[in-house]
Amino acid sequence: MIIEIRKAGFLNKGAELMLYAILEKMRTAYPEATFAMAPTHKGSSQPFDKLVKLGLLPKASLYYKGFQFGRFAKFTPRKLREMYGVVLDSEIDVVIDAAGFSYSDQWGDQSSLELAQSAARWRKQGTKVILMPQAFGPYTGKRIRKAIRRAVDNVDLVMPRERTSYDYLTEVTGKRENIRQYPDFTNLIEGVIPEYFDRSRYGVCLVPNYRMVDKTGGARSRVYLPFMVRCAELLRENDAKPFILVHEGANDRWLADQISEGAGGLPVLTEDDPLKIKGILCASYATIGSRFHGLVSALSQGVPSLATGWSHKYQELFRDYGFPDGVISVDVSDNELAEKIGRLVDEQANREISESLKQESAGLKSRSEMMWNDVYSVIDRCHALVD
Secondary structure: OEEEEEOOOOOOHHHHHHHHHHHHHHHHHOOOOEEEEOOEOOOOOOEHHHHHHOOOEEEOOOEEOOEEHHHHHHHOOHHHHHHHOOEOHHHOOEEEEOOOOOOOHHHOOHHHHHHHHHHHHHHHHOOEEEEEEEOOOOOOOHHHHHHHHHHHHHOOEEEEOOHHHHHHHHHHHOOOOOEOOOOOHHHHOOOOOOOOOOOOOOOEEEEOOOHHHHOOOHHHHHHHHHHHHHHHHHHHHOOOOOEEEEOOOHHHHHHHHHHHHHOOOOOEEEOOOHHHHHHHHHHOOEEEEOOHHHHHHHHOOOOOEEEOOOOHHHHHHHHHOOOHHHEOOOOOOHHHHHHHHHHHHOHHHHHHHHHHHHHHHHHHHHHHHHHHHHHHHHHHHHHHHHO
């Protein structure tokens, strides 16, 4: 059995965490399966060298201007393909899509159009297709609505990870048996606390997100940096030992440096390993951030957090954890911000929030285990056919 994992790469730490979570579960459940992924050019989301290190075979794939040029790889002699470990699309038995948040007006219609075309092809081939828990919608344009409807027609299981995404999706497709709501599944994977992390020095973790600059637009994007500086200053005033964690690449690093400088100099940690990033967040006293999977990492371990975000997925995440007041606007008043941060760092309030989060997290982790059972059910039907 050959299983393709798609849209989970290495440029985005959240996507990388999803990849690790999938491989951990899949290799335990199907130790004899082969795993594949479509490589991208070096420096992009899925470079060949990183796929090989994780034991993933390259899938022949090149989608360009509405056409999948990877199909031409079938004309390459089989022995040559086997020599280099290249897998054809037609050889894939199961596709596991972990896009996170690609199928939406906010990202344009290209990803949804490609998914629709690919899902129809996979259905004809008998390939099982699973869209892992992720954010969907909104969908306003005719092309993207048609595409997402066609995609859902041809996949075996699609899982919006919160109510708003479920509503956006079913408003287009109608309620269907293959649409089931489940939470983000990275809540089950364990983080690793790096040896250099000193709890006596690092207290509350600030996690900036450059998407708050390039996705919000207008006045909100211009006030994001001052907002994060205000948070850092209030944390220093409360002796909360604030530090900044770079969750992504160069843009987040630039933001981190700007926040540090604006707040009079804060420690900035840069970590490449997503499991260690999760470990740092889980070991922090509290977090304030805008990276979705950074927030999942914290909340799922009972770490009190505040967030400001650029899409509905942030509000829904905090609602799932029973802490909707944890989401704040970048233009919040100074008094309200001071009050929220004061509660975040207060010992008793912090402990109460933490206990509440742990209770909600237990239920969400149970839901994630149920989700995996649904995934296994789809794959086992394919497995029986392959055997």
